Amino acid sequence: MKSSDSLPTRGRPRTQDAASRRQVIIESAYRAFVELGFANTSTAEVARRAKVSKRTLYEVFSDKQALFAAVISEHRHLLLDLPRPEDEQCALDESLFRIFRLDVSEEQSLEREAILRLMTRESILFPELSDYLYETRAVSSREMLMDWLQSTASEKNLPLDDAAVYAGMLMDVVFGALMPHRRVADFREKQVIAEHIKRRIQITLRGMGWLPA
Incomplete structure (x- = not known):
């Protein structure tokens, strides 16, 4: 036995x-x-x-909305790489470059573009779907970035007037550039755009008082 x-x-x-x-x-x-x-x-x-x-x-x-929310939640790491490792040691601008995944491969860049276009397109066509995503917290990128800003400011004794404003500003800086009016097929051009975004992030951090002028 x-x-x-x-x-x-x-x-x-x-x-x-x-x-x-x-x-x-x-x-x-x-x-x-x-x-x-x-x-x-x-x-x-x-x-x-x-x-x-x-x-x-x-x-x-339960329905197609729940399925769509699960799809967005499953792929939101393509937009923001949060939370960060607790033992991560790097400059603040480099942390944000990593959070916004600005040095991804060509394949990862295409995946991110697909999920960004999907979210943007469907949110415009179906506002109620966008509301559902936020209500179910399938989309919580802004809140996660706010948490990172608040914890980083507290840990490093940095000024932070309004985490919501700064999180929104950083996301506009990044995703506004990642979603150009015309489709960018050349990966080298996408890399140039990523470098421009990095410079914009540094300018934003200087305005926040998080980088020396």
């Missing part, structure tokens, strides 16, 4: 399968939303791409 130590652990494979299935659904939905848009993406199409039944999909996500 086998000892209790040699008996298989029940429940763990099922949990792993559920997590894997959820991940496959999210990734399939992401590709569908990017390609077709929110309005033209049906749950049936997502289920087909994920190779699951609609019933299985609805066991994981």
Whole structure:
């Protein structure tokens, strides 16, 4: 007779399968939303791409809005790399370069552009969807950046009049430049844009009193 130590652990494979299935659904939905848009993406199409039944999909996500929110939440690391490692030691401007992922590869740059365009496009077309993203905290980039600014100011004894204003200003500086009016296909040009963003961040930090003039 086998000892209790040699008996298989029940429940763990099922949990792993559920997590894997959820991940496959999210990734399939992401590709569908990017390609077709929110309005033209049906749950049936997502289920087909994920190779699951609609019933299985609805066991994981209550509706298409919840699925879209999960997609955005899953990919928000492409926009802001937060929180930062506790033992990170670097200059303040370098920290923000890393937070805003300004030195990513060409593949990562394309992924970030896709999620930015998806969020921007669908928020304009469906304002209620944008509201839902914020209500469910699928989008919390601004709040996370505010937390970083507040903790950094406290730790380094730096001036911080209004974390919300500075967080919004930094995000406008970065994402306003990352979403140009025309599509930039040349990665070298994107790298030039990233260098311009770095200079703008440094100018902003000097205005905040976080870098020497």
